[in-house]
Amino acid sequence: MSIYTTLQSLGITLPEAATPAAAYLPFVQSGDLLFVSGHISKRDGRVLAGQLGRELDTAQGRQAARGVAIDLMGTLHAACGDLRRVRRIVKLLGLVNSTPDYTEQHLVINGASELFGEVFGPAGQHARSAFGVAQLPMGAAVEIELIAQLQD
């Protein structure tokens, strides 16, 4: 099953590529590595804000992380033209907006990690780090940065 068929069967529509901000780019390629900027959690085009352990629980955080993964795939599609050019999802850096007592960042970021596995299969299996940050831009619940390896 192709990546796009899998996305369709999961009911996922990729978003348009994010409009580049003034000061930086959504991605930069160097050799065959694609460095994708941190994407923050959104819902219906607006920032999905909140701190885990205060306004949001782990299930909500997982959903937020899954949404970020979909946005990252939209950016990968924009960067590559075709997601089949993604040879490997190499690494995620998963940042979770956390109170000083919230300790389930790994479960939150699983919402993104599992979707990459479902959509890309073995090529979607990646290294990663997940941790709790004091805050995120615009109060976002989750931010994820990604490195992918592309076909030459």
Add this chain to the structure above:
Amino acid sequence: MSIYTTLQSLGITLPEAATPAAAYLPFVQSGDLLFVSGHISKRDGRVLAGQLGRELDTAQGRQAARGVAIDLMGTLHAACGDLRRVRRIVKLLGLVNSTPDYTEQHLVINGASELFGEVFGPAGQHARSAFGVAQLPMGAAVEIELIAQLQD
């Protein structure tokens, strides 16, 4: 206009390369990628400390981030001998010392991102992540880590 002329026109003097710490190096090259260690904010050679949302406001944070970018350029110059060997600023990781309620980390790190664009032009446009950390070494306000691609 060359990079050094641009720096001069902006009134920027690059600092001497940071003295390597005992336990780690200011940069390591691997292939054509240069991995530059996190640089913390300084003023007049001393740590520029303070937490955003407590001791410092966004404008002060922007200035701190701009100062870190200048220090990073000093390290890039030391690593390369000549900044024209920088083919691309690939990625910044921008850490902002933040209270649990401060949400303008992106505006703070713009102080660095915009300077890379001004000085390096299109080669200075980069991917990045910006987020709020609970604290930084020696209480620094900002820490930025960088990956650059060098000419072969």
Add this chain to the structure above:
Amino acid sequence: MSIYTTLQSLGITLPEAATPAAAYLPFVQSGDLLFVSGHISKRDGRVLAGQLGRELDTAQGRQAARGVAIDLMGTLHAACGDLRRVRRIVKLLGLVNSTPDYTEQHLVINGASELFGEVFGPAGQHARSAFGVAQLPMGAAVEIELIAQLQD
């Protein structure tokens, strides 16, 4: 003196490679770069938890970071078959579970950085960033992510 002799002389036994989690991998190789997932601090196979500035002091944090470095070496050994295939420890990302007032993250992560230098010699000297995070998965005291360059 070989790497394994050095480890023996330091009384260090490398752990078995971590069992891969369901959602992600302990490491991914891309070209000659090995991206190693964040490893959290453990003692006797259980999470070594606690926040610096609250339950743990800097000396205890250093020990925790040294332990993470040993676990990372176990993963490097599993990834490479032989640690002599590690051409260079390129970069560490050192995350310290910190109260909003704890500012010695660099001293904590030195516990890992210094061990890499002792065990690998010049090949162990690396770039790095160290910073304080609001929390870590399962309340771990320290988490460290690593990039290494391998022999072709």
